[in-house]
Amino acid sequence: MHTRSIARLGSMLRARELSAVELATHYLDRIERLNGRLNAFITVDRDKTLAHAREADARIGRGEAGPLTGVPIAHKDLFCARGWLTTCGSRMLGNFVAPYDAHVIEQFDRAGAVILGKTNMDEFAMGSSNENSYFGPVLNPWDERAVPGGSSGGSAAAVAALLAPGATGTDTGGSIRQPASFTGTSGLRATYGRVSRHGMVAFASSLDQAGVIARSAEDLALLFAAMAGFDARDSTCVDHPKDDYVAGLGRGVKGLRIGLPREYFTADLARDVAAPIMAAIDEYRRLGASVVEVSLPNQHLSVPVYYVLAPAEASSNLSRYDGVRYGYRAPEFSDLNDMYAKTRAQGFGAEVKRRIMIGAYVLSHGYYDAYYLQAQRLRRLIADDFARAFRECDVIMGPAAPSVAFDIGARTQDPVQMYLDDLYTIPINLSGLPGMSIPCGFGDKGRPVGLQVVGNHFDEARMLAVAHAFQQATDFHTKTAPGFV
Amino acid sequence: MLSEDDVRRIARLARIELAAAEVHGLRAELNGILGLIDQMRAVDTSGVEPMSHPQPLSQRLREDRVAETDQRERFQAVAPQVEDGLYLVPRVIE
Numbered sequence: 390m391h392t393r394s395i396a397r398l399g400s401m402l403r404a405r406e407l408s409a410v411e412l413a414t415h416y417l418d419r420i421e422r423l424n425g426r427l428n429a430f431i432t433v434d435r436d437k438t439l440a441h442a443r444e445a446d447a448r449i450g451r452g453e454a455g456p457l458t459g460v461p462i463a464h465k466d467l468f469c470a471r472g473w474l475t476t477c478g479s480r481m482l483g484n485f486v487a488p489y490d491a492h493v494i495e496q497f498d499r500a501g502a503v504i505l506g507k508t509n510m511d512e513f514a515m516g517s518s519n520e521n522s523y524f525g526p527v528l529n530p531w532d533e534r535a536v537p538g539g540s541s542g543g544s545a546a547a548v549a550a551l552l553a554p555g556a557t558g559t560d561t562g563g564s565i566r567q568p569a570s571f572t573g574t575s576g577l578r579a580t581y582g583r584v585s586r587h588g589m590v591a592f593a594s595s596l597d598q599a600g601v602i603a604r605s606a607e608d609l610a611l612l613f614a615a616m617a618g619f620d621a622r623d624s625t626c627v628d629h630p631k632d633d634y635v636a637g638l639g640r641g642v643k644g645l646r647i648g649l650p651r652e653y654f655t656a657d658l659a660r661d662v663a664a665p666i667m668a669a670i671d672e673y674r675r676l677g678a679s680v681v682e683v684s685l686p687n688q689h690l691s692v693p694v695y696y697v698l699a700p701a702e703a704s705s706n707l708s709r710y711d712g713v714r715y716g717y718r719a720p721e722f723s724d725l726n727d728m729y730a731k732t733r734a735q736g737f738g739a740e741v742k743r744r745i746m747i748g749a750y751v752l753s754h755g756y757y758d759a760y761y762l763q764a765q766r767l768r769r770l771i772a773d774d775f776a777r778a779f780r781e782c783d784v785i786m787g788p789a790a791p792s793v794a795f796d797i798g799a800r801t802q803d804p805v806q807m808y809l810d811d812l813y814t815i816p817i818n819l820s821g822l823p824g825m826s827i828p829c830g831f832g833d834k835g836r837p838v839g840l841q842v843v844g845n846h847f848d849e850a851r852m853l854a855v856a857h858a859f860q861q862a863t864d865f866h867t868k869t870a871p872g873f874v
Numbered sequence: 875m876l877s878e879d880d881v882r883r884i885a886r887l888a889r890i891e892l893a894a895a896e897v898h899g900l901r902a903e904l905n906g907i908l909g910l911i912d913q914m915r916a917v918d919t920s921g922v923e924p925m926s927h928p929q930p931l932s933q934r935l936r937e938d939r940v941a942e943t944d945q946r947e948r949f950q951a952v953a954p955q956v957e958d959g960l961y962l963v964p965r966v967i968e
Contacts, residue, residue, distance in 0.1 A: 488948045596928075690914050697911055713954070733888070745890065760915075766923070767922075809910075
């Protein structure tokens, strides 16, 4: 049952070949049996999920079912879901039961999807390996010595291990695409402004955007169709017409112009990653696409620029965690300032503290122009590179990560090395663009490789069709980690 | 390069208590990150308009009308310490 696509599960539910309660029970049993090996979930609540599934069954019984009604979906633990613990992977929110639903949760609720649980993540979405969670690291289903990537590592691992048919994620600097690449799953980060961030815990507000992880472009399209939409409560949400992501899947790639940035195919890219990527490009040529070389000359500045802007915004956003209105409060303190300082010292982990401090420094008096304004100017140059490239091509392709999943512990001693690995994903966030990663092969030690597909603003329908065309011609996306069949 | 005093000053700005033993290691980590960031400082960006937002849109305005309902009890149920609808903090004024 767990090997079936979301499209198929939806039609089985509507045909009453399967009830939502049976389906939820099946996945809950798998999670109970297998999650101990991966630590992909922070919260699983059988009673709540089954109650939700019973509502879905009632809705199916009334003949009001949509494509996702009764389908269980896991949510990254930074989407507030009313009555559910929403920890953001942090001790700071370790006791936080959300008093309201995020817009994304409301959208899935309207579609009749069932909340399957809340997935593990790097604390406050800061990390590329899921080793920064207060609730312990997540392991990669393909190789339990490897990281699943991050920060949406729990969502990616859950989908890869068939513990959930689909899961939500967020992507501030690559946090959907890199874990999708590392786990052989398909991931989509939306255009900045496409999905409402109301009720999505903030990290860096000019970069954060939601998305989904699933096992195929078709499943992503079904999930994305439910998730995307305008919501006035997020002032950055754009009231842009929604395409029919599902109906547009079959349009093929004949005449598609694929841009390959010459800056992406350098010595920084491991050979075992480059080979499957180039083979995928060849497959697209066979399917009727053409390839043009494009140039993104300022991309090498993306990581430094990001590590000014994201920490600056994080230091501001995370100032709300003061031990007063919600979350953790230090048990002992001498006065109000001491309460703040102890609460934050005890509530935040090492990576979050580093980033808050870098942010406080680059925004502090005397440094603002040299760091923050300079980074914002370079951000424009980086975004302009993409605007120029998209005059010559329809999508840009390349790697999502410079290597396959690395071993647990391999990067923890050197935060800067971990940051540098995000060189292919960060430019897209700086430019507000949508990006995907789809599985295209395997590299060293049999670990998966993802192909990154970047589209122009609000071009998700085309990107999903491009990914679908590849998946109709290949079977990488159907491969399952051997220990989790 | 940040000194250990700089690190303590930044931690104060960020309202994060540091143990004396943490300062040395944190200084090296933060200087490593600033070393990465410093790559961008050499680039000439004169005449480039800073990009503060990834979409070239102006902020929407709405009518100045109450849009929220009163959910104080629900929201305060997750607070560390409340009394009579007020958040309690340590005494600030003696």
